[in-house]
Amino acid sequence: MEAVILELAKLFPRFVDIDGDLLRHNVEARYILKRAADYVESLEYHTKDGTDTNEEEIRYLIQALVDINWERIHTGHFSNVSLPVRKIYALGCYFKILFLLLEISSPEQREKCNAILDEAQLLGCTDDWNELKTSLMKHLDDDLYLNDVTSLPILPVVKRCSHRCDIPQIDAPSLNEFRTLCYEPHQPTLLLNTMNHWPAMDKWRNLNYLLKVAGNRTVPIEIGSNYASEEWSQQLVKIRDFLHRQFNGEDEAKEIEYLAQHELFAQIPDLKADICLPDYCTVRSDDSATDVDIKAWLGPAGTISPMHYDPKHNLLCQVFGSKQIILASPKDTEKLYPHQSEFLGNTSQIDAAKLDLQTYPLAESVQFYELFLQPGDCLYMPPKWWHYVQAKTPSFSVSFWWE
Structure with a gap:
């Protein structure tokens, strides 16, 4: 033995x-x-x-x-x-x-x-x-x-660029500042320089590190760029196969796959050690202690989360890559044409990046807020705020949801 x-x-x-x-x-x-x-x-x-x-x-x-x-x-x-x-x-x-x-x-x-x-x-x-x-x-x-001898790329450090941002930006706010400026008024805010100490910021850009730590794990992968489309499906696959298919640098056309909204860090504790639970998740309206749901979002350029809302407070933290994000207030819910089905009831029928006002005329009066999420950025989204997310480059995001 x-x-x-x-x-x-x-x-x-x-x-x-x-x-x-x-x-x-x-x-x-x-x-x-x-x-x-x-x-x-x-x-x-x-x-x-x-x-x-x-x-x-x-x-x-x-x-x-x-x-x-x-x-x-x-x-x-x-x-x-x-x-x-x-x-x-x-x-x-x-x-x-x-x-x-x-x-x-x-x-x-x-x-x-x-x-x-x-x-x-x-x-x-x-x-x-x-x-x-x-x-x-x-x-x-x-x-x-x-x-597994195939080498995966090491993504370069990307210089921060200036982009349009329609919501407030705060540099590393204190807990009290976060509570009074963001949490209590339900104000979406871009939080800067709050996750530079994460080991993930350096480690995860080396996709071979992800391959070694997580490659043998089986996870649910979304097939297709948009979960609301008819062509969308899910499969259980090895992370190593997913990484090689989506990040090997080859130019041939391939179907977009997305590791989305998965509790990867409960499945792989070594990866959880590379991130830190933001202190902002401890801010609550009462003294009750609730769990924080931690989700992983890993995929190539072109993945899309259609305009939708989540029922909890949400911190979306960008480790590598960049994402275009469009927000809308819960006050405009009826003008965003939510799907009628129970499964997609929190998802809009509109394409927020390319409005079709002939089909969805009420969307013309919606106040949309645009921003660009870059490595090291943390986006706070209050409950039920609508958001559209499109990856502009290969991207790894971590979201923290709490009551």
Whole structure:
């Protein structure tokens, strides 16, 4: 048995750590996870001679647990899936990975385990086991990157340019200034020099760094430049494939792909270490503590988020690349012709960059605000402010949403 497998096993939760509310009403999961946790805890005392029938039985039970909870997750709408079901599914996936590695730890087997790990993160809830998740990720990715020999570009530092900006600009405001000038009056504002200390500002321009840290992860990618178009679709793909297709510098025509509104930093803790949660997200109208949703937006030039609004306060931080942004106030909502469907109810039918006043005449009286988001810029957008976003160059943005 490999020493590294034994070290990974030590990071797995003991049964006493996961028993309680999570398993109180699930006798089936409680029995299986107790068997698995107890076996892994005593793993260093097992001999690996191929005749461990106990391991074979537990392996079978874990697979059944994963399958059952996969079915529960895929029954009905995902938002209605309970947190215990997602946590049990993730735990089952972790144990399944360990038992597969006990069987064999070849590159092919690790690729198979990588896919299971991504399923655990995309469908399950893995917040309670970050150290285990990170260690599994590093082991499974070890040496696999070496097979990927195609070099990606290092994006140059771009000199800041002067552009039209129809909203206030503030240089590194204090928390009190942000509260009084932006948050309380619901005033969209361009915040300057607030993220220069992020390691991401230098690291992420080297796309080979992103390839090495994140290349083996599977993520949902939008196909097409605009999610409101009929040609738009989504696929689960490896980040390495996405990076090579969209950033390899080749000139031939290719379909635009976009990693958009994805919780990439929960999936890849090493990338989260490259950014900082802005203090501005702590400003709230009351003393309640709410979570901050952190989303990633990575794509080539030409990606478009059509005119839409979000229900929360939003800080859009630009790491590399530039984006044209057009804003409109919630007061003009009816003049922006929102889609009638439930899915697109927060999205306008108009093309804000090229108004068709014959089809949408009310848009003529809308007050639009234009600006250009450049590396190091942070755009504050209050709840329900409409915004259109188009990437003018290859771009990586991080958004922070809070109540």
